Amino acid sequence: MTETPTLPETTFLRPSWGLRVRAFIANNKLFVIGVAIFLSILLATLLADWIVPYSPTKVAFSQKLLPPSLDHLMGTDRFGRDIFSRVLYGARTSLLVGTMVTLMAILIGAPIGLISGYFGGKIDTALMRISDVFLAFPPLLLPISIVAALGPGLTNALIALAISWFPWYARIMRGAVMRVRKELYVDAARAMGVGPAKIMLRHIAPNSLTPVIVQGSMDFGYTILAAASLSFIGLGARPPTIEWGLMAASARTQFLEYWWTVLSPGFAIFLTVLAVNLIGDGVCDVLDPKHEKTR
């Protein structure tokens, strides 16, 4: 007579939290690094008022253009202001800019994409043609023209960037909507007599937002770069706003002799965009592994 083999007790072991975390870190090294850097930057900007070694705005000509030292980690600028303190405050501006632009672009573009994708036909064609026009502009040129028309200033730069960006999100949303529209549950809802608005908002939109969010997280870094570039050309932030691109622009005449005036904000931009991109890639991998990273 054969005995039924008994299963060892330890077969179904649930992995401990520590193991899970360590596994996650090991598998997503870059994402974790990105999060770590980003959180430090975020923390620094939130606590800026308390941790800055010097006031970012106090002018002190006797201290001007000092090289980096223990006293001034990133040296001083042409007005004698501590660059490290200014860089910390500049992080606020850049993070704000990235958030605002991406949000605005999504808020404008997603509804348009939704309508376009759901109704199709003439509305779709019309909206897509209009977005084609926006997308035909060489990059940065539309924002430059808009800011030149509206006048200098960070707010105008934000508006300009959002206006130049939303067609992209409209497209992505439209693509997603057109896929989701074919799903069974949408047909079911329609058969039950649910109106188009409800269908769009309740069923289609939530399921189509993923690619938009993914794209947004990947674009976040790029919007920071774009805003800094605009400020660098002179079409973005103005004093007293502390913005990294503006800091680099103001240092233009001294950058060869006093390299830290330009490289400090430059490094800050690089680090922030790096962290944001790493996070964005991670989000992309998690939410939409099949996402075609063709941007």
Add this chain to the structure above:
Amino acid sequence: MRAKQESVNMMCSRKLLRAVGLAAVIAGGVLAAEPVLSAENTLIWASRASYKDWDPAATYSEETYVLGNVYETLTLYENGEVKPRLATSWEKSDDGKTWTMQLRKGVKFHDGYEFNAEAVKKSVEWTKSEGRGASYLWSGLTSIETPSSHTIVFKFKSPIALDLVASGQYGSYIISPGAIKKGHDWMQKGQGYGTGPYKLVKVEPGVQVILEKFDDYWGGWEKGQIDRVIVKTVAEGATRILMIKSGEADIASVPSDQVKTVDAFDGVSVTQGTSWRNSMFLFNFKKYPTNNAKFREALTYLWDYSAVLNDILHGIGTAPIGPLPKSMWGHGEYKMPAYDPKKARKLLEESGIPKKDWKVSAMYIGSVGAYANSIELFQATAGEVGVQVELFPGDWGTIWDKAKKLETSANIQSMTWWPAYATPQDWLYAQWRTEKKALFNLSFYSNPKFDKALDEAIAIEGVDVKKSVEKYIEAQDILMKNHPAIFFADVDRYYAHSDKLKGMEKQFNPAYETLFVYDLRK
């Protein structure tokens, strides 16, 4: 198949090797290339200015830096005196309305035409009829007579200091009849004929201007002078600095905050001297709250004058003593405000303007470091006392357009002024005389007493220059009582140049913005 695959692999790596090899060769070849330095008799001038109007009768801007080498004026203003140039002597009638001038003999234009009274007559009449640039200077002209080949008589309907006007760097260049025949549009392309020591050879807008020596120049030539001038338009200050450092440029304008650094370069010096430029931020008399006199006065005490002159302008300017630069005849002397936040605060509170309205807008040319940096400093110092300054940098065209209309103008407006010819009226008339429609009176200042004193001064200037000084000062007294602006610098002229260049000391006649290459030796 295997062979084919392997050959593909080989090809790939071979291609890669070849590419790397080529890159190395090019790099080596390039690195072995010498920097192209300025040649013996050529002057390379790296300039920020972008030139537009090559017609000397139309130019009213930076072209004079260059055109003063191509064209000449009848008289020359130097060290407070009017000296002969194309005219050798002159006299005026007692009423100052008729001027008789003797012209220099043996002078030729670049295109071969003879310089004589007929040519001068043609040039002046054409300048006046074209109505461009500073042609308004000749608006009182009624007739020109040429009693002999080298004598000319000018008649005006009101007295005019013609010796001064004719020395001016705008509106008074003598142009060859040959060029006039070809017309304004032809000249605007970067062509023209004058009597000056250099010919206009080529103009590539936004890139460079080339001048070459005019062999038959009446002043003659000696060894060591410059044969060719290349004026390169280099927008970036950092680039100009590098060009002067490497020897690629012999002379360059550099940003004022780099002067000390540049002066320290090997083989390079920065020479500085007086000019007739002064820089200021004008107050808007019709816009709240700068329409309040005490508020304006308070603002003048919030400017850190010494910091701006020392740390921002780096000694490139001196403290002004009035609305006119101290190097100009007829200037008034005033006790100017100093940085005093306490006094400013007191004045602000006395002004009656509520604290919440302590807000001003400032418009300025964003690319000019002197404006951008000094107004940023002002923003900080004013902020400490509770005055908010909002900055509006921009391009001159945009700014000027906004500034001319009250609705779009700012409370504080940047301005740098220099005269068309040696006279106080150039500043006072253009910037502060009542204008129905604003052109350069960007303060929207309108004071009938000032207008009257100024008009009287102008009328006397034509008859007796020395007597007009009193009236000019009277007008300035009235003006200064109203706190019209923050006068922050009498700007010096300065050039960064190679030490090999001799004759730089001669380049500081404030009457002329021109770089007189004829006086330079290499």
Add this chain to the structure above:
Amino acid sequence: MIKYVVHRLILMIGILFGVLTITFFLSRVLPSSPANLILGDRPTAEQIAMAEEELGLNKPLLVQYALYMGEIFRGNFGNSLRTHKPVLVEIHDRMGATIELTSLAIVIVVLVGIPLGVLSAVRQNSWIDNLVRAGIVGGVAMPAFILAMVLQIIFYGRLNWLPIQGRLDSIMLLDVPFAQVTGFFLIDTLLAGEWGAFKNAVSHIILPTLTLSIVTLASVARITRNVMVEVLREEFIHTFFAYGVRRRIIYYRYALKATLIPMLTVIGLTYGYLLGGTVVVEFVFDWPGLGGFLVFSIVQNDFPAVLGTTLFLAGAYLTINLVVDLLYYVVDPRLRKQ
């Protein structure tokens, strides 16, 4: 096929029309009266009024729009208010500079970026892969203007090996005339046999090209890697492995071919992107191309120049897209069968 091309061309014209319209109205919102540009520093009120009259700025907006469109259809783009030269001439003079720079950049990007991406995908999770991925992430995060200045500091400021700005030393331009056959200095100097000028042109183009390439390379390498990784996951690749086909053959003959189509898109898009995206690089290096010209024109409201150049750049970008799409037909036999 022909129908498709015609359809696309009509679409393109429509889009360009839209681009022109938006640009036109933006330039009219700009407060600066362009009259200031033509007149110089101190015009009188009458001169300004005359200039505005000449430019037709006093007419109602829609009339101006209609007039301008009419001129465009006749091929008349007007004169630049700043330089007084015809806009078409300005574009022609400057496009050589931009195209030379972007073409060189894209060659480097393709020659370096694609192999790197492939290598990285093929040897996933190896040290090469990690290095490349690190480089990609870094390159994409690098602001172009900062990289440009870093290169200037190193190669001009410290080492003094390369010039800081411009396309050619001005003495070269004068003393060593060479016929502008293609508009590409690198080619024209060689054609004219001017070795010195060639070396000079090379030294000037290195830094701007490097800046552009590095920034774009990262994107292209990343996309290549992603696409290659995708392809390598495909069933047919697994099948080949199962059959025991040599790795190299799988990678280079089959996988790479499958990536061609998306790669075409990327290269095409990148090239178009570069054409307009050289703005910052041209700005920092004083490179006399279209990007810098456009920015200066926008800021000074030289609207004929703005309109003409924008139209040109947008048109070029759309044309490249069209060419890429047409190339699909060539590359993908499946489409041809349709």
